Structures are given as C-alpha cells and as structure tokens.
Amino acid sequence: MRFYLYEAYSLWRRDMLSFSRQKDRLIGYSFAPLFLLAFIGLGFKNQIYFPEMKNIDYLSFLTPGMVAMTLLTASNSTSFLMLWDREMGFLKEIMVTPSSRIGIILGRTASGVTVAIFQSFIILFGGIVMGSRFHRPEGMLISLIFMALIASAFIGLGLSLASFKKETYGFSLVLNFILYPFLFLSGALYPVDRLPSLVAPLSYYNPLTYGIDGLRYSLLGVSSFSPALDLGVMAASCLAMLGLGTYLFEKGEWD
Amino acid sequence: MGNPIISMKNLSKAYHGEKAVDNVNLEIDKGEFFGLLGPNGAGKSTVIKMLTTIIHPTEGTATIHGHDIIEERDAVRSCIGVVFQDSVLDRKLTGRENLDFHARLYGLRGDMRRERIEEVLELVELKDKADVLVERYSGGMQRRLAIARGLMHHPGVLFLDEPTLGLDAQSRRHIWKYVKELNLREDITIVLTTHYMEEADQLCERVAIIDRGRIVALDTPENLKGLIGADTIVMHIQSGGEILLQSLSFFPWIASSEVSNGKILLRVDDAQSRIPQVVIEACMNRAIVSHVGIIEPTLEDVFLKLTGRTLHECEDSGN
Numbered sequence: 001m002r003f004y005l006y007e008a009y010s011l012w013r014r015d016m017l018s019f020s021r022q023k024d025r026l027i028g029y030s031f032a033p034l035f036l037l038a039f040i041g042l043g044f045k046n047q048i049y050f051p052e053m054k055n056i057d058y059l060s061f062l063t064p065g066m067v068a069m070t071l072l073t074a075s076n077s078t079s080f081l082m083l084w085d086r087e088m089g090f091l092k093e094i095m096v097t098p099s100s101r102i103g104i105i106l107g108r109t110a111s112g113v114t115v116a117i118f119q120s121f122i123i124l125f126g127g128i129v130m131g132s133r134f135h136r137p138e139g140m141l142i143s144l145i146f147m148a149l150i151a152s153a154f155i156g157l158g159l160s161l162a163s164f165k166k167e168t169y170g171f172s173l174v175l176n177f178i179l180y181p182f183l184f185l186s187g188a189l190y191p192v193d194r195l196p197s198l199v200a201p202l203s204y205y206n207p208l209t210y211g212i213d214g215l216r217y218s219l220l221g222v223s224s225f226s227p228a229l230d231l232g233v234m235a236a237s238c239l240a241m242l243g244l245g246t247y248l249f250e251k252g253e254w255d
Numbered sequence: 256m257g258n259p260i261i262s263m264k265n266l267s268k269a270y271h272g273e274k275a276v277d278n279v280n281l282e283i284d285k286g287e288f289f290g291l292l293g294p295n296g297a298g299k300s301t302v303i304k305m306l307t308t309i310i311h312p313t314e315g316t317a318t319i320h321g322h323d324i325i326e327e328r329d330a331v332r333s334c335i336g337v338v339f340q341d342s343v344l345d346r347k348l349t350g351r352e353n354l355d356f357h358a359r360l361y362g363l364r365g366d367m368r369r370e371r372i373e374e375v376l377e378l379v380e381l382k383d384k385a386d387v388l389v390e391r392y393s394g395g396m397q398r399r400l401a402i403a404r405g406l407m408h409h410p411g412v413l414f415l416d417e418p419t420l421g422l423d424a425q426s427r428r429h430i431w432k433y434v435k436e437l438n439l440r441e442d443i444t445i446v447l448t449t450h451y452m453e454e455a456d457q458l459c460e461r462v463a464i465i466d467r468g469r470i471v472a473l474d475t476p477e478n479l480k481g482l483i484g485a486d487t488i489v490m491h492i493q494s495g496g497e498i499l500l501q502s503l504s505f506f507p508w509i510a511s512s513e514v515s516n517g518k519i520l521l522r523v524d525d526a527q528s529r530i531p532q533v534v535i536e537a538c539m540n541r542a543i544v545s546h547v548g549i550i551e552p553t554l555e556d557v558f559l560k561l562t563g564r565t566l567h568e569c570e571d572s573g574n
Contacts (some may be wrong), residue, residue, distance in 0.1 A: 253310040
C-alpha cells in the first residue's frame with residue numbers, strides 16, 4: 001500500500017512539473033463549459049424553473065452540470081496524455097520499471113483529478129460571477145468529494161479504453177462518443193425524469209446521474225436521491241473503473 | 256560456460272501469425288558483453304522487448320537472474336536496466352528531474368536517491384547540464400542521460416537497444432567508452448543490439464547473428480570472422496605481376512591467389528606476419544609494388560556468408 005502510494009505520488013509530481021511549464025493546457029479545457037454556462041445558463045436564467053428543484057434558477061441549476069462536463073473533459077485529456085506518452089514512447093519507460101501498475105493508474109488519475117478540480121473551480125467562480133446562487137459556502141468543500149469521485153471514475157474509464165489503443169489519432173472522438181451519452185443521460189441539462197421515456201430508465205444506470213445529483217446536493221441543497229446513495233454509487237463506480245484500468249495495465253503490452 | 260544470468264528457451268513472438276522471433280535459445284553469462292547483430296526487422300528489438308517484459312512471448316520463455324519473464328515480471332523489472340532504441344525522456348523536465356522521476360519509480364528513497372543521481376550524472380558527464388530542460392539537449396546528450404537512467408538502480412543486466420543509432424561518430428565513440436567501462440568496472444552484464452558491424456566487433460565478447468527471427472550464428476567476433484577464413488593481402492603491382500605470382504605459388508601458406516586490375520590478392524592466415532616475406536619475394540622478382548594492404552574479414556562478410564545477403568540488402572527489402 002505504502003509503495004504504490006509513493007509511486008502514484010511520483011507520477012503525480014512529474015505531471016504537475018510538466019503542467020506547470022505549459023499552463024495554457026490547464027485553462028484551455030474549461031473554455032467550452034464556461035461558454036455553454038454563459039450562453040445557455042444566462043439566456044434561460046429566468047425562463048426555466050423546475051418545481052421539483054425548489055424553483056432554483058436555471059443558471060444555478062446548470063452550473064453543477066457544467067462542472068460535470070468539465071470533469072468529463074478532464075477524463076478525455078488525461079487519457080489523451082497517457083496515449084501521448086505511449087505514442088512518444090515515454091509510457092514504455094514507465095512500464096519497464098517495477099512500479100506497481102495500480103500506482104501508475106492512481107498517479108495518472110491523481111494528476112487528472114487535480115487539473116479537473118482546478119478547472120471545475122474556474123467554472124464555479126465563473127458561475128458565481130454570472131449570478132449562480134449557491135446554497136452555502138461549505139457546500140463547495142463537500143462538492144470537492146463528488147468532483148474527485150466523478151473525475152476518477154471517468155478517468156479510469158478513459159485510461160481503460162486508451163489501454164487498447166496505440167496512438168492518439170482519433171481517440172478523443174471515440175472517447176467523446178462514449179462520454180457524451182453519459183453527460184446527456186445524467187441530468188446535467190435538466191432533471192432526468194424529463195428525458196424521453198424511451199431513454200429515461202437508462203439514466204438510472206448512469207453513475208454520472210448520481211454524481212451530478214451529489215454536486216447539486218452540495219452546491220444547491222437540492223437533490224433527487226439521498227446524498228448517501230449518490231456517494232455510494234460514485235465511490236463504487238470509481239473503484240470499478242480504476243480496478244478495470246489496473247487490470248488492463250497489468251496484462252497489456254506496451255510496445 | 257559459467258552460470259548464465261539470462262537464459263532463453265524457445266523464445267518466440269508472432270504477429271498475426273508471422274514469426275518475428277522464432278525459437279530463440281540463448282544463454283548469456285554473468286558479466287558478459289553480449290551482442291545481438293542483425294539488420295533492421297530481424298527481431299533484435301522484439302527479443303529485447305520480451306526480455307524487458309514490455310511484450311509477452313507467444314511461445315517459450317526466458318529467465319533473468321532466475322526470474323521468469325512472464326511469471327515474475329516485477330522481479331525481472333527490478334534487476335534490469337533498459338535503454339530502448341527510441342529511448343524517450345520527458346522533454347519538459349530537466350535532466351535531474353528525469354532521473355529523479357525514474358529513481359522514485361525504482362523505489363530509491365531520500366538521500367540514497369540524490370546520491371545515486373549525482374553518481375550517474377557524473378558517469379555520463381552531464382553534471383553541468385543537469386538542470387537544463389531536456390528539450391535543449393543534443394541527441395548524444397539525451398542518449399547519455401537515457402543510459403544514466405537505465406543504471407540508476409544498479410541493475411545486474413543492462414539492455415542497450417541500438418544505443419548509438421542516429422548519433423554522429425564522436426557521440427558514438429563516447430557512448431562506446433561509457434558502456435565498455437560499465438561492463439568492466441561495475442561488472443554489469445550488457446546485452447547490446449546493433450546493426451552496425453563495427454559496434455558489435457569493437458564491444459562484444461560474444462555475438463549472436465540474428466536474421467528473420469532466428470539465431471544463425473553464435474560465437475566471439477574473432478571466431479565468427481574465422482568462418483570466412485583467411486585475411487586477404489592486396490598488392491598493387493606496377494609491373495612484373497605475372498612472374499611474382501608464379502614464384503608465390505610455391506609458398507604453402509597461401510591458400511589462394513588471383514590477379515585483377517593490377518592487383519594481386521592473396522588469401523593467407525595471419526596476414527601481418529606474411530607481408531615481409533611477400534615483399535621480399537617481390538623484390539627478388541623485380542616486381543614494382545606501389546602499395547600493400549590487408550583486408551580482414553568483417554562481420555559483414557560473415558553475415559553475407561550465412562544468409563546470402565548483405566545487411567544493406569536486408570534493410571532495403573525488409574522494411
């Protein structure tokens with residue numbers, strides 16, 4: 001246990017050093033969700049209310065959804081970076097060390113999560129500047145837990161899928177094709193019971209539904225499920241995805 | 256044979272049914288400087304990648320330090336160092352940061368890690384460039400840093416996959432010097448792959464020639480060259496060649512002789528000690544000799560003899 005945490009820390013440290021020397025990457029990924037929040041959230045701010053959500057204004061309602069979108073983007077960028085390392089040949093240099101594969105997965109995930117949370121806070125503060133009203137200040141701290149869990153689970157998924165690929169070419173497209181349904185079937189844009197009845201049941205099998213519900217609980221004080229259920233589902237998906245990633249890294253070839 | 260530190264048993268790797276490495280059985284002794292020589296695409300790198308646990312054999316296996324490369328991958332990884340053909344460093348980190356990152360992954364802690372980093376930096380003479388970003392390093396410096404990285408955890412075996420590929424002559428000699436010293440001073444077993452004949456000849460105690468995934472010959476460079484047989488003495492003759500050739504034909508130690516384009520070619524063993532006699536013979540026959548030289552057989556000739564192709568032909572057609 002101690003060993004793989006140390007290895008994870010070493011990887012995280014290297015990523016942070018690399019990032020600190022290319023800061024544009026850090027901020028770049030938050031632009032799309034920030035623009036969506038501004039143009040959709042502000043536009044519908046006073047037009048859309050959901051009675052079951054205590055009539056919270058749409059801008060505030062959408063902010064946790066856009067945070068989730070940012071977290072999924074981080075999943076994409078983290079697995080992209082992993083593939084980039086692979087394409088460049090650096091991953092091979094890591095895989096040839098006796099470092100535990102779980103340490104390698106956790107380290108990569110930790111640096112992805114760090115960046116994701118940083119970007120999420122850009123969205124949160126952007127939301128506050130535009131007029132999102134959050135329930136209570138300490139809610140932001142609770143939301144950190146959900147952010148970390150959502151980001152880890154989807155980074156785990158991204159790394160698992162990336163382990164089958166050898167180059168970055170086309171990977172983002174494929175991953176987005178998988179990530180967007182998670183986002184649209186999660187209640188990021190509106191409560192899931194308003195989804196077309198054909199797909200609505202799917203949203204209950206989507207861990208992100210619970211993740212976003214947990215974010216709304218912590219930030220806005222409203223939720224469709226109990227926060228304990230949100231936490232449980234997210235934690236379980238997180239473990240499952242990181243476990244899958246570790247397994248695939250253990251048995252893969254790294255040529 | 257001593258006790259082998261690496262032994263490969265029927266090691267094979269197939270890609271889509273085509274065998275890149277075909278039933279390789281090899282034993283490499285502790286402390287040996289061993290070379291795998293062959294053209295690009297012969298399967299050298301594939302052997303290295305299997306031994307370093309990066310890819311899995313389709314059939315057969317190998318042990319390093321008694322650890323199986325399939326069943327005990329972590330143990331194998333702990334006792335080997337690797338410098339891949341396209342060894343990659345993190346360009347956004349400095350030389351020291353690169354070493355620090357890898358040292359951590361090898362489990363080196365605290366002061367031990369810092370001391371070892373200084374040691375290996377010193378070894379490859381990069382101490383004054385240690386805090387410069389790797390993206391500003393030259394190709395030769397990057398390769399040296401990669402070698403330093405491969406040595407950090409005191410590996411018993413160091414794999415060098417084409418360590419001088421793409422480097423200029425000066426950097427190449429530099430690297431030859433380091434690895435030779437490593438082998439002698441630190442008692443590291445070195446397995447080197449190369450398609451440069453000269454490199455294998457200069458550095459390696461034993462060389463396996465590999466072609467199309469199979470080992471076609473295995474011996475010391477001298478013995479391999481012995482397969483070709485004798486040296487050739489080349490004499491450039493201005494006049495009197497025919498008479499000289501006739502009188503030379505009485506020497507029993509000349510295996511064969513021929514004349515072409517004003518040159519006499521004599522196949523002899525130990526050419527250096529025969530030159531005086533040949534020159535005296537030329538004087539006595541009043542032949543005018545403008546130049547005498549020796550052509551020693553090269554591993555290139557050995558490859559040609561064993562496979563019927565030159566290394567360059569393989570590269571043109573193979574890849």
